[in-house]
Amino acid sequence: xxxxxxxxxxxxDGAAIPRKKDFGLFNAWWLAFFGAIGLLFxxxxxxxxxxxxxxxxxxxxxxxxxxxxxxAICLALVLGLITGLxxxxxxxVINLIASFYVEVVRGIPLLVQLFYLYYGxxxxxxxxxxxxxIVNFFIGTVLGLDPGPIIESxxxxxxxxxxxxxxxxxxxxxxxxYGAYMGEVFRAGITSIDKGQIEASRSIGFNRKQTMFCVIxxxxxxxxLPPVGNEFIALLKDSSLVSILAVSDILRRGTEYNSIYYxxxxxxxxxALIYLLITLVLSKGVSIMENKLNYYDKRH
Amino acid sequence: MYKKIFLSIMVVxxxxxxxxxxxxxIAADCTWPPMEMMxxxxxxxxxxxxxxxxxxxxxxxxxxxxxxxxxxxxxxxGGGKYDMIASSVSITEQRKKRMDxxxxxxxxxxxxxxxxxxxxxxxxxxAGKNVGAQIGTTGFFAAKKxxxxxxxxxxxxxxxxxxxxxxxxxxxxxxxxVATDFALNxxxxxxxxRLAFLLKSDTPEYLGFAFPKGSKENLELVNKGLAAxxxxxxxDKIFAKWFVTQE
Numbered sequence: 001x002x003x004x005x006x007x008x009x010x011x012x013d014g015a016a017i018p019r020k021k022d023f024g025l026f027n028a029w030w031l032a033f034f035g036a037i038g039l040l041f042x043x044x045x046x047x048x049x050x051x052x053x054x055x056x057x058x059x060x061x062x063x064x065x066x067x068x069x070x071x072a073i074c075l076a077l078v079l080g081l082i083t084g085l086x087x088x089x090x091x092x093v094i095n096l097i098a099s100f101y102v103e104v105v106r107g108i109p110l111l112v113q114l115f116y117l118y119y120g121x122x123x124x125x126x127x128x129x130x131x132x133x134i135v136n137f138f139i140g141t142v143l144g145l146d147p148g149p150i151i152e153s154x155x156x157x158x159x160x161x162x163x164x165x166x167x168x169x170x171x172x173x174x175x176x177x178y179g180a181y182m183g184e185v186f187r188a189g190i191t192s193i194d195k196g197q198i199e200a201s202r203s204i205g206f207n208r209k210q211t212m213f214c215v216i217x218x219x220x221x222x223x224x225l226p227p228v229g230n231e232f233i234a235l236l237k238d239s240s241l242v243s244i245l246a247v248s249d250i251l252r253r254g255t256e257y258n259s260i261y262y263x264x265x266x267x268x269x270x271x272a273l274i275y276l277l278i279t280l281v282l283s284k285g286v287s288i289m290e291n292k293l294n295y296y297d298k299r300h
Numbered sequence: 301m302y303k304k305i306f307l308s309i310m311v312v313x314x315x316x317x318x319x320x321x322x323x324x325x326i327a328a329d330c331t332w333p334p335m336e337m338m339x340x341x342x343x344x345x346x347x348x349x350x351x352x353x354x355x356x357x358x359x360x361x362x363x364x365x366x367x368x369x370x371x372x373x374x375x376x377x378g379g380g381k382y383d384m385i386a387s388s389v390s391i392t393e394q395r396k397k398r399m400d401x402x403x404x405x406x407x408x409x410x411x412x413x414x415x416x417x418x419x420x421x422x423x424x425x426x427a428g429k430n431v432g433a434q435i436g437t438t439g440f441f442a443a444k445k446x447x448x449x450x451x452x453x454x455x456x457x458x459x460x461x462x463x464x465x466x467x468x469x470x471x472x473x474x475x476x477x478v479a480t481d482f483a484l485n486x487x488x489x490x491x492x493x494r495l496a497f498l499l500k501s502d503t504p505e506y507l508g509f510a511f512p513k514g515s516k517e518n519l520e521l522v523n524k525g526l527a528a529x530x531x532x533x534x535x536d537k538i539f540a541k542w543f544v545t546q547e
Binding site: 165252264 | 371374375378394398432435436440441444452453454455459460462463465466467468
């Protein structure tokens with residue numbers, strides 16, 4: 001349009017020349033991140049008693065929090081994709097099941113769900129035993145081999161030690177809850193794609209499945225990913241709720257330390273700083289991802 | 301006219317307030333059967349509440365028992381939310397630095413509860429095992445001393461027992477009275493659990509009522525009442541009521 005040489009040349013999406021992003025040191029993220037690191041460093045090395053001791057006591061809670069979060073995120077993504085597709089399905093039964101799951105899970109507080117799934121279901125579901133049973137069934141009954149060597153193999157035993165029963169149960173409970181929220185995000189992302197895309201895809205001969213997986217989902221990804229990233233951060237913070245289930249995460253270790261030495265202020269300062277640091281790293285990851293995805297949407 | 305009525309009402313209230321006996325607000329975590337627990341009418345019952353009421357009668361004051369979660373019960377005492385804690389608090393050196401204790405009213409040992417089919421029989425067997433206990437209790441401190449032990453802390457001892465039943469921990473440590481109650485008397489667990497043994501300790505462990513540092517008046521009042529209840533034989537009666545059926 002602007003071919004008279006006066007205004008900037010407007011080129012359609014996908015071909016804009018990117019402007020260099022400025023990385024000022026004084027934005028909120030850097031301030032919070034280095035503030036937290038600096039404060040933690042200062043407290044632990046210049047006010048050693050009791051801060052350094054608290055940090056060493058909490059240290060083994062950090063991998064537990066990360067394990068619970070990562071496991072729950074993986075489960076929530078899978079459940080979310082299935083639910084999201086189920087919610088827009090034209091088959092009434094699938095649609096009903098997916099909608100029912102979302103309505104039920106969204107209607108119960110996360111804390112109640114955690115108690116229910118962790119303690120209430122403990123007598124019915126034991127994940128390690130469940131795994132053993134599956135291996136027994138497929139290797140033993142279907143293939144007719146001895147499942148013993150697999151169940152007792154170093155890899156499986158190591159994996160079970162890496163993810164003990166309590167962490168597994170807590171992550172599954174978190175994942176089931178967040179799967180419902182994620183499902184809604186997926187559904188919104190998929191329905192946001194213009195109908196013309198479906199029509200165009202169908203008219204050049206793609207079937208429904210191909211349309212969904214080759215045309216719609218790759219585009220929906222861009223709308224879905226930012227809110228999913230926010231869900232990740234929310235999940236990380238909500239993972240502190242599993243401390244109430246006696247899973248030894250950061251908060252639980254902090255409460256334990258406090259129950260021994262009664263240094264409430266110092267303990268929870270360290271707990272808060274560690275959570276803040278982990279969340280900031282994750283939020284940076286999310287914002288980098290968002291920038292990458294928005295690359296072509298920006299008017300440069 | 302209205303002023304006079306108002307004033308006379310105020311005077312009545314004031315006199316009523318003076319004539320009332322002193323009330324001590326007491327925090328208890330009522331999840332520790334049979335010492336302190338909730339009944340179906342949402343009242344805190346058990347050995348300690350009954351003892352408290354007897355002490356109050358003997359000492360001439362009134363008690364108001366508040367159910368407070370264990371996790372944070374000491375912070376609440378420090379913050380002045382209540383006047384004393386009567387929640388099977390063991391008298392330890394660490395705690396003595398932060399609060400004052402009444403005369404001891406009960407002796408406890410640490411009991412180890414395991415599943416019926418468990419192989420744990422002695423203290424040495426606990427090494428390297430997953431051990432559960434209520435957070436901040438002497439059972440939890442004892443569990444932390446077990447060699448290579450992996451300690452899980454729970455907000456209430458009931459949750460620890462639930463996890464023991466679910467197989468997520470191998471043993472639970474608690475005061476012997478509580479451990480016995482769960483392993484032998486409780487409807488849910490008496491068929492599946494047993495009391496493995498009691499931990500040996502060099503120094504006897506006593507329960508006391510905890511007060512904020514420097515609250516002399518209440519402390520003396522309660523100590524006097526406790527001595528009277530012990531002397532009159534009422535203590536033994538209450539003890540018999542709650543602990544005779546154990547064996």
